[in-house]
Amino acid sequence: MREHRAGYIRFSREPQHTMSLTPQDIGRIANLARLELRPEESERMLTGINEFFEIVEKMRAVDTTGVEPLTHPVAAVQEVALRLRDDVASEPNQREANQRSAPAVERGLFLVPKVIE
Amino acid sequence: MSADLHDLGVAQLARKLAAKEVSAEEAARHFLARGAAHASLGAYLATDEEATLAQARAADARIAAGDTAPLLGVPIAHKDVFVTKDFPSTAGSKMLEDYRSPFDATVVRQLAEAGTVTLGKLNCDEFAMGSSNENSAFKPVQNPWDTSRVPGGSSGGSAVAVAARIAPAATGTDTGGSIRQPASFCGITGIKPTYGRASRYGMIAYASSLDQAGPMARSAQDCALLLSAICGPDPDRDSTSLDVPAQDFGRDLEGSIEGMRIGVPKEFFGEGLAHDVRTAIDAALKQYQALGAKLVEISLPRTELAIPVYYIIAPAEASSNLSRFDGVKFGYRARQYGDLLDMYKKTRAEGFGDEVKRRIMIGTYVLSHGYYDAYYLQAQKIRRMIADDFQQAFKSCDVIAGPVAPTVAWKLGEHASDPVADYLADIFTLPGSLAGLPGMSVPCGFGAGGMPVGLQLIGNYFAEAKLLNAAHRFQQATDFHLRKPEGF
16 A cells, blocks of 8 residues: 655555456557657557556445436535527528638538548 | 726726726727737737727717616626637647637627626636636746746636736636636635636537636626626527526625524635645635624535536546537638547547547446446436535524635646646635536635635525625625735
C-alpha cells in the first residue's frame, strides 16, 4: 500500500487489488475515442489511467443493491421530466453563419475526405 | 475620479452609471486599460476594444433613453466556455482557436439584456477540465496574491480578473468546483446555483449533468445582482433547465441569521485538511456563532467516494460531448491525413491537450461494452446515495459550511506530473456538485504565504437566497472580501 504524494488527503492506493489496463486496452480505447496516440503518449496514458483506477476501486466495493441511478440531480427530491418540444422548424436558415468556422466548405457543403469509391 | 473606478463593486458601479456620474464608455475604457496593464497575469484570452466600446455606447444610449435595467453599463468579462457573437470562443482549447459562434449563450444574452458590457473572454482550463488553469492550451494564469501560484480552476481567468480589479465581475462555470475553488484561491466571492436554474445553452459542454453557470464577484451582494439576471427557465433551448422562475436574489440579503442552523460536516475536517485552512474556517464558524447562528455537527459519510464517482461520471459525459470535435463542422482540422477515420484521429490528437485526452479515454472506457454497469451505472447509483446523504443532513441544518479546498493555492507546476493530485484536491466541492446543490465560496481569511482561504456554503435545492443572505451577513461583519493583493 502506498499513499498519494499530494499527502493532504490520505487516499490509500492498493495496487495489488486493482485491475490493470494493458497497452492493448489503451489501443482499443483510443480507437473507440478516435484519438491517435504516439507510442510515448500511449505509455503515459496507460500509467495515468491505471493510477486513476486505483482510486476507483473503493467505489466498486459499495453495495448499491436496489439504488436507482441518478441522472438529473434535482430528481433526488422531485420528479424531473426531460422536456421535449414540438418537432417543428423554429430556427431561421443561418447556414452561412453556421459554416463560417468550418475547416472546409464548398457551395454550402462540408467537405470531408472521400468516403465512397 | 476614474482612477478608483476599479475599486468599486458591481452595485456601486451600477449606481454611478445610473446617476450618470460616469458613462458606460468611460467605465469600459478604464477596465480595458487595467486589463492591458496587467496582461502578464494571463487572465484574458481575447479582448476587442472596438466590440466592447460599441456595446458600451449602446448601453449609454439606453441610459440616455431612460432604460433602468439593473446592470446597465456595468462592464464584466465572460469565461471562454460561454459562446459569444462578438468575441472568439475557444474554451481554452486549440480545437476552437479562432472559433466564432453565430449566437450568444443564454447567460450572456440575459446579462446583456440586464445591461452588462463585455470586456472580453477569460482564460480557463481546456473545456473546463482542471483545478489550476494550467490545462489552458494558450497560457497559464497567475494568482495576483502570489504570481508564482495557480489561481485555481477551471474558472481561473475569471477569479483573477475580479481579484486583480481588471473586471468588477465575471461569469464562471462550475462542474466539480470550478467557480468555488478559484474564488477561494483568489479571495473573491462566487456562487454556483442549483443545477438546472441557469441555462446551459451556449455553454461549451463538459459534463452535461453537472455543468452550471454562475457569477464571480467581490461580494455576495454583487453576486446576487448578477445571479438574478442569470437564472430562469430556458424551455426551448435547454432540456434540463428547470421550470423555476427568475428571482430577485438581492431581496433577502439583509435578513437576520439569528438562529440559523449551520451544519458542519465532520468529514470535511479530517487529517487531510491543511492546518492554516482549518484555522481560518474555524474562525469563520466562530464569527457565525457571534452573528447568532447555531453550529450543528452533521455527517456526509460518502465524501471521499465523491472523487471516484465524479471522475467516472464527468469523463463519461465528456467523452460523449467532445465527440462533436471531428474536424468537419467547426474548429481545428489536422493539416495532413489519409482517409476520413485518419482525419478524425489526427485532428483530435492534435487539437486536444493531455488532460482532455485522458478524460476522453477514461470516459470511453467506462461507457464501453462490458464496463458500463461496473463503472458508470455504479457511479450514478452512488451519486443518488450522496444526494440522499445531503437530504438527511438538511433535516438538522439550514446551510452547510466547511472549507472549499484542503489547502491554499499551490505553486504553478506543482501538480504537473500528477493529475490525480488535482482530482483529490477537489474533494470538498465534488459532493455538492454531484447532488446538484447550490454552493458558494466566501473569503474568510488568509493561510500560508498570505494566500486567501474561502469558506464553502452549501444550501439545499433552490436555497440560493439563503446562501447569499448568510454570506452577506458575514461580509457585513468582516472585511476579507475587501482586501486586495498588493500592487493591484
